[in-house]
Amino acid sequence: MRNSETAISIKNLTKFYKKFQALDDVSFEVKRGDFFAFLGPNGAGKTTTINCLTGLSNYQNGDVRIFGYDVTADYLHSRRLIGLCAQEFNFDPFLSIYQLLVYQAQYFGITPGEAKRRSNALLERFGLTDKRNCKHRALSGGMKKRLLLCRALIHDPEILILDEPTAGCDLELKFLIWDYLAQLNKEGKTIFLTTHYMEEAERLCKTIGIINHGRIVHIGDKKYILQDRSLEEIFLEITGSE
Ligand SMILES: Nc1ncnc2c1ncn2[C@@H]1O[C@H](COP(=O)(O)OP(=O)(O)OP(=O)(O)O)[C@@H](O)[C@H]1O
Numbered sequence: 001m002r003n004s005e006t007a008i009s010i011k012n013l014t015k016f017y018k019k020f021q022a023l024d025d026v027s028f029e030v031k032r033g034d035f036f037a038f039l040g041p042n043g044a045g046k047t048t049t050i051n052c053l054t055g056l057s058n059y060q061n062g063d064v065r066i067f068g069y070d071v072t073a074d075y076l077h078s079r080r081l082i083g084l085c086a087q088e089f090n091f092d093p094f095l096s097i098y099q100l101l102v103y104q105a106q107y108f109g110i111t112p113g114e115a116k117r118r119s120n121a122l123l124e125r126f127g128l129t130d131k132r133n134c135k136h137r138a139l140s141g142g143m144k145k146r147l148l149l150c151r152a153l154i155h156d157p158e159i160l161i162l163d164e165p166t167a168g169c170d171l172e173l174k175f176l177i178w179d180y181l182a183q184l185n186k187e188g189k190t191i192f193l194t195t196h197y198m199e200e201a202e203r204l205c206k207t208i209g210i211i212n213h214g215r216i217v218h219i220g221d222k223k224y225i226l227q228d229r230s231l232e233e234i235f236l237e238i239t240g241s242e
């Protein structure tokens with residue numbers, strides 16, 4: 001990994017879906033070790049930004065880097081540094097959840113023995129051991145969320161990107177995920193999450209970025225953002241969209 005203090009760097013990112021402009025000249029940075037909450041109403045461009053960061057979407061203009069690695073030119077390096085917990089479930093339907101994790105580990109070049117050890121440890125950590133031989137469709141919604149997290153963490157990434165990680169989770173699971181994310185951040189992982197829950201952003205993060213209609217409207221230290229009354233309208237919109 002390059003010795004960069006900037007975990008995520010996005011400059012002048014512009015993305016069109018055909019003629020529709022989803023991202024309009026988006027620029028911001030996330031520092032190594034930050035806990036960054038990306039807020040914005042439905043359709044603001046959060047998932048699109050994540051897709052550009054992780055190589056799932058192309059873009060028409062911009063410079064996007066993970067620890068200095070360009071996400072298109074240096075895709076393999078940049079992708080290896082990210083653990084992605086996507087907004088939607090996208091698991092292979094034919095594999096047991098244990099196999100899913102072992103395969104995912106091996107995509108990242110982890111040896112079979114280590115892949116099995118990590119898979120077992122993560123399943124245990126997230127209370128899924130008794131479901132290890134089930135296919136993902138036999139899991140409840142909250143269990144699938146936990147499986148997404150296990151898969152994102154399997155290669156011990158430097159940055160964890162989570163797209164609404166606690167949407168649809170009960171309180172107990174929400175607290176478990178919050179504790180786990182806070183612990184990972186304490187250990188030095190950079191965390192980038194999107195959420196519609198102000199409480200989640202307030203409790204966990206250090207920095208908040210707000211996007212609306214594909215443009216960054218505010219970014220900065222949580223303390224200042226939460227005090228900024230001019231942002232109330234957008235906060236209301238975010239809270240209203242829960
Ligand atoms: N594959 C696609 N093709 C066409 N338009 C898309 C596609 N994906 C997203 N969009 C559009 O881009 C805009 C931004 O969508 P995006 O999914 O990034 O929003 P979001 O901020 O993640 O919203 P949410 O909070 O609902 O998840 C929306 O208007 C959406 O309809």
Ligand SMILES: [Mg+2]
Nearest residue numbers: 046047087163
């Ligand atoms: Mg989204």
